[in-house]
Amino acid sequence: MTAPRRNERSRRAILTAALELLTETGYPDLTVEAIAARAGVGKQTIYRWWRGKGAVILEAMVDSVPPNAVLPDTGDLRADLRTVIRATVAEFADPRLSATTRAITIETLSDEALAEQVRDQLLRPQLAAVKDRLRAGQATGQARDGIDLDLTVELLFGPIYHRWLLRNGPLTEGYADELVDLAMTAITP
């Protein structure tokens, strides 16, 4: 019963190489072979620990993301939502981060298992944090009691995804603020 004696050096080299190649060539042209070559690693080593390039990119993302950005609670719901929505918009606007998000999105669209993993490990926590902040807002009377919090969260993030996915307009800070304001209108008592 020995722990799987995994080579950490190889693991890091693989994740780094994967992200580099992703920005260089785009996800569809990213190959396991190229990752292995760039990382100075045998293909088998990749297949031993990951199910494919999608899983590698996912782990690279998880690895490069701060553990869990907690949402601020300054007492001002609108201001706090602005902070998080601005950050999200900025993330989607950044070509580097957007590339990995695009990659993961492609993969989740065809890999059910990976989709669940991404949803549960990456996205749900973030959305749950916003939900918590909204609930706190209800307690302080800054948000209506009757609203469906899940739906409200979608009202905040959905438009960003929509615009990003359809390349249907600029993703700027002003856009973030406008979005928050409109959503606040919907949920303010």
Place this chain on the structure above:
Amino acid sequence: MTAPRRNERSRRAILTAALELLTETGYPDLTVEAIAARAGVGKQTIYRWWRGKGAVILEAMVDSVPPNAVLPDTGDLRADLRTVIRATVAEFADPRLSATTRAITIETLSDEALAEQVRDQLLRPQLAAVKDRLRAGQATGQARDGIDLDLTVELLFGPIYHRWLLRNGPLTEGYADELVDLAMTAITP
């Protein structure tokens, strides 16, 4: 300047075969070779008229969709939005249609040109119709004057995309209605 002597029988066979295989195997495992074989057609015939499997699926979608669903205007903005949002939710909930949407989405995430085509030819018209209906709502005082119509459209469709993409909850008629109600709250004067 002769018109391209294109074989309509082959074209139909290709589009049909493509949609069949898409639902059978999923987009990533869909191959031009298989489409050609199923359609009883040479590969060259596909490559002569389309840029790849993405373009084939796109044409199949366009072909199978009613030319341009015009939005109803019953005078009741909320009711009209319910109609269109319910329809959209139903479309995303339907496995058959969802499969082609998923395929196109994958392809647009990596093919900029195709993305524009999809956006301008398929989606913009539909969104523009909703925008028009909202403008008409402003005229009748059912929607505030100050709102950004583009953003409002995103507020309506964004959450659906978000939920669909992240498989983050059920896509039901009740969901559609709730969504419309929340959005209406944001834009009612």
Place this chain on the structure above:
Amino acid sequence: MTAPRRNERSRRAILTAALELLTETGYPDLTVEAIAARAGVGKQTIYRWWRGKGAVILEAMVDSVPPNAVLPDTGDLRADLRTVIRATVAEFADPRLSATTRAITIETLSDEALAEQVRDQLLRPQLAAVKDRLRAGQATGQARDGIDLDLTVELLFGPIYHRWLLRNGPLTEGYADELVDLAMTAITP
């Protein structure tokens, strides 16, 4: 019912490359991949027409051998046998030819089907020719009537194979002559 439209240029390039690489690297280090690369050909093209490197080498051999060396019949059995045995010994002594023979031998030792092909298409005809000459020798009284011709043929060729296989001595013209003389002693009336 079209003939298999096979590219003769590719075929020649493959056979040539295979023989070159065989002498350069030896049979065990010969790879289909290397043959394809040297020939400027896709691996698939090799696998389409041959079962593996063994079959390629076999065809290369058959291709490079004169269709069917007929045995001379000068009336002098001993002299005629000398001619053919000297030629055989020379063939085994020649490094170039020996390399391909060695390759084929390796392959036939593990591939039953190939072994039959080699035996029936390459060796049997040659041995049959010698057998015929021996039969003619019987008619002219230069060989005993009672002898088993198959065995006699083996008596002539077996020692050469034995010496070659075991690297158990030099393969010279003198050896060939001595061998013929000893065999003649066994079969002369």
Place this chain on the structure above:
Amino acid sequence: MTAPRRNERSRRAILTAALELLTETGYPDLTVEAIAARAGVGKQTIYRWWRGKGAVILEAMVDSVPPNAVLPDTGDLRADLRTVIRATVAEFADPRLSATTRAITIETLSDEALAEQVRDQLLRPQLAAVKDRLRAGQATGQARDGIDLDLTVELLFGPIYHRWLLRNGPLTEGYADELVDLAMTAITP
């Protein structure tokens, strides 16, 4: 200078596993990995003591063969040769023994060093014994004085190798006797 503390249990397990796998899968599909797994042994242990699968099979053969069957000398040369040639034919006809012989032959065809080892340690002694018996036969007048003993040995064994290698006929006791008779004709004074 301590003796290498070699695990005899492992050694036996490896040789046994190698022979088993050899008959099960044939030499080309025999792998060091499989031998190690079957023997319950680390790969390293095999590579520590042998140069590769060829060397393992060779040692297995040497291990399973009686040290050195001396040739009988009953005074009757023909009878004694019959004994040894019959035994050799039987060995080549036996599928079990033939498999290991085939394996070793394949390996020697590409490994010069191994070839020498096999020739000098396994075959030469046997052939030398026959040569000695022939020399004794010369002394008793049962064989001519002028003959080349090396060649005569090849005359006896070569045909067997030839027939075995080319799968060119049955290897029976009758064949052995016929062969001895023909060879005796060549060397009897």
Place this chain on the structure above:
DNA sequence: GCCTAACCGAGACGGTACGTCGTGTCTTAAT
């Protein structure tokens, strides 16, 4: 009877080649 080296099993590692699949281009023969 302990200590410490060598040896052991296990199996991860960087590689190389495998044989297959799909790509997009090409050639051929037949409408």
Place this chain on the structure above:
DNA sequence: ATTAAGACACGACGTACCGTCTCGGTTAGGC
């Protein structure tokens, strides 16, 4: 000129073994 058919060069797939390299865990001498 377009078509069905399919060969072609190419490149990646995911797998199998290669021979080397750690890892602990025995195990057998020499003290």
